[in-house]
Amino acid sequence: MxxxxxxxxxxxxxxxxxxxxxxxxxxxxxxxxxxxxxxxxxxxSRTYESAGLSLEEACKILDVAPPKQGKTDMEKVLERFKRLFDTNEPKNGGSFYLQSKILRARQRIELEIKGAEEAAAKAKDAEGWKPKVYKD
Structure with a gap:
């Protein structure tokens, strides 16, 4: 049995x-x-674009102006980020979800600025190489 x-x-x-x-x-x-x-x-790994966060949405989350020609006041972005991130600390009764959205917003703005800087550097390099010519 x-x-x-x-x-x-x-x-x-x-x-x-x-x-x-x-x-x-x-x-x-x-x-x-x-x-x-x-x-x-x-x-x-997921990229910022795949997270579905647009630049406009990121700027609204952090309440900053969108970058113009790839330039923005990063001090203001970081100040807003730190204040909002600390305000939404889960240990103090905040929301982890909101904290992650704030972090992704800052990263998205930084990604946009970095991309614009790289594009400007490539455009500068595309002008051509001009070696120094020394005459004896």
Whole structure:
């Protein structure tokens, strides 16, 4: 009688684990297909663009003016970031969700400024290389 109960427990457990593994595999395949359709490589970390935060939205969150020609007052952005980030500290009754949105907003603005600086540097390099010529 005991061997019958043990056998039933083993078969039931095996069936449950088998179904769970099969379902996890199906979900992993669906996730890979979705990532491939979105143009992302599986296992890559999320970028700021994939988080869905636009520059306009980031500026509204931090209540700063959008960068003009890739330049903005970073001191004001950092001051607003620090104040809002500290205000929403979860230990003091704030919201982790809001803190993460504030962090992503600051990162998005920094990314935009960095991209504009890199574009300006490339444009400057595209003007051409002008070596110094020394005459003897």
């Amino acid at each position: 005991a061997h019958r109960i043990i056998t039933q427990v083993i078969f039931s457990g095996t069936r449950i684990i088998g179904r769970a593994v099969t379902e996890a595999y199906k979900q992993a395949q669906a996730s890979q297909k979705y990532a491939a359709a979105a143009g992302k490589t599986p296992g890559s």
